[in-house]
Amino acid sequence: MGIGAFQCHWIKVDTSIFLLHSFIIYKDIHFISLHFTFIKIMVVHTIVNGNNLKKEGILDASIQFDATTSENWIHPRAILLTGATGLVGVYLLDELLHKTTADIYCIIRCNNPDDGKKRLITHLQTHLLWQEKYSSRIIPVMGDLSKPLLGLSTPVFQELADKIDRIYHSGAFVNFMFPYSVLKAANVLGTQEIIRLSALYRLKPLHFVSSVAVFFSQTHFDKKIVNETDIPNLDESFKGGYKQSKWVAEQLLMDAQKRGLPSAIYRPVRILGSSKTGILKLNDDSLCHLLKACIEIGKYPTLDTLMTFVPVDYVSQAIVQLSLQKKSINKAFHLTHPNPIPWKSFMNEICAFGYDLQEIPYNQWIEELKTIAATHPENKVYSFLLLFLRDSNNLLLKQMHFDSTNTMQDLKGTPISCPPTDQKLVSRYLSYFQQSGYIPKHSGS
Numbered sequence: 001m002g003i004g005a006f007q008c009h010w011i012k013v014d015t016s017i018f019l020l021h022s023f024i025i026y027k028d029i030h031f032i033s034l035h036f037t038f039i040k041i042m043v044v045h046t047i048v049n050g051n052n053l054k055k056e057g058i059l060d061a062s063i064q065f066d067a068t069t070s071e072n073w074i075h076p077r078a079i080l081l082t083g084a085t086g087l088v089g090v091y092l093l094d095e096l097l098h099k100t101t102a103d104i105y106c107i108i109r110c111n112n113p114d115d116g117k118k119r120l121i122t123h124l125q126t127h128l129l130w131q132e133k134y135s136s137r138i139i140p141v142m143g144d145l146s147k148p149l150l151g152l153s154t155p156v157f158q159e160l161a162d163k164i165d166r167i168y169h170s171g172a173f174v175n176f177m178f179p180y181s182v183l184k185a186a187n188v189l190g191t192q193e194i195i196r197l198s199a200l201y202r203l204k205p206l207h208f209v210s211s212v213a214v215f216f217s218q219t220h221f222d223k224k225i226v227n228e229t230d231i232p233n234l235d236e237s238f239k240g241g242y243k244q245s246k247w248v249a250e251q252l253l254m255d256a257q258k259r260g261l262p263s264a265i266y267r268p269v270r271i272l273g274s275s276k277t278g279i280l281k282l283n284d285d286s287l288c289h290l291l292k293a294c295i296e297i298g299k300y301p302t303l304d305t306l307m308t309f310v311p312v313d314y315v316s317q318a319i320v321q322l323s324l325q326k327k328s329i330n331k332a333f334h335l336t337h338p339n340p341i342p343w344k345s346f347m348n349e350i351c352a353f354g355y356d357l358q359e360i361p362y363n364q365w366i367e368e369l370k371t372i373a374a375t376h377p378e379n380k381v382y383s384f385l386l387l388f389l390r391d392s393n394n395l396l397l398k399q400m401h402f403d404s405t406n407t408m409q410d411l412k413g414t415p416i417s418c419p420p421t422d423q424k425l426v427s428r429y430l431s432y433f434q435q436s437g438y439i440p441k442h443s444g445s
């Protein structure tokens, strides 16, 4: 059975369970019909593009890598950044403004450059990163990753290729529901267009933000430890459009690397808010939803898992620091917590913050979650969680160790280290969750 057929089968199974959940929880025919429409889109897209992912990972042969490497790549005058309106991108932008003197050209979807600049400023302000003195170095470029030449005209694409000395590609359509065919344009073809730009006129080192999710296949689950030098293997257990699109994008980059493009791959684990502010978009993170549910239920499940997440400021600092070193070229780096704490210790920190939570067996907790989901149909977090926890491949249930020797060795001697997951960090996150109304205040506050 090919990957395409396998994916269709998965969507069929997933669809029926999703609808069942929708029905049990919402008993709302409009909600269900909305999901039918959504799922119809998913299935049609999957059948039309149920393709061989390996073939998708072959780079456009017309991209040539015979140019010389940009002279200014160590001390760049101009940097291209994608995804600056996202979580990782905005911290990369801030870090690049601090650690270099380069102008930062940001590919951004907008109506005009003024609108783009406003979006970037507002996003920096939201994360408490905005500094007026950097304004002139932030240059919006109206574009779209999902379009040929990044949505730029040929002259603008060429002008950019001539100007830029180094590239950080963090932009992606990050969505865990859509199939590969929907995400392909932005995540795969967008990466190909970024590679095209990297290769044009002068080779510009390309720093690509990928994800450890490229290893979420049975082959790697069985091995338990994933090294940075491992090549992500494709087997039939490798489900989910997002992971697949990141996998194919990595293949394109590896192909480009083999053909001469200086580049590096960064694979973060789950990223949470900054260790200084805790600020995070809270509507789509499964771990945050799990914590919210535990606090609202007043109980947490027994889980044999480690909390490997990393704060976004660590991720951006590490990527920029590593990217400044010549020895990073053509390496991959895993950005995971070097000293992850067990789930139970993490929950103890939450209790120490002021929430009185009781530990109960996992299956019992799931039953409590189902009950609260049924009595609070307006709270979509519960149904989201039920769906998420049903996936036995989710990392809260299935532990996998991402070795980060390259990252640790190459950050050694620099001031950059991952903050410990201690009371200080947990308090910062929970305080932000409380301030934004995401979780109720505890009785002592």
Ligand SMILES: NC(=O)c1ccc[n+]([C@@H]2O[C@H](COP(=O)([O-])OP(=O)(O)OC[C@H]3O[C@@H](n4cnc5c(N)ncnc54)[C@H](OP(=O)(O)O)[C@@H]3O)[C@@H](O)[C@H]2O)c1
Pocket: 082, 083, 084, 085, 086, 087, 088, 089, 107, 108, 109, 143, 144, 145, 146, 169, 170, 171, 172, 173, 174, 186, 209, 210, 211, 212, 246, 267, 268, 269, 270, 271, 272
């Ligand atoms: N967050 C995590 O836990 C995590 C973990 C591992 C790896 N990663 C990787 O880290 C990178 C950044 O993730 P994130 O969490 O920062 O995602 P995010 O907050 O969703 O940001 C995604 C960024 O990509 C941009 N983008 C999406 N489609 C685009 C398009 N067609 N044209 C131009 N820009 C487009 C978005 O622009 P708009 O604002 O216009 O939508 C946004 O700036 C991704 O490559 C992701 O795979 C993230």
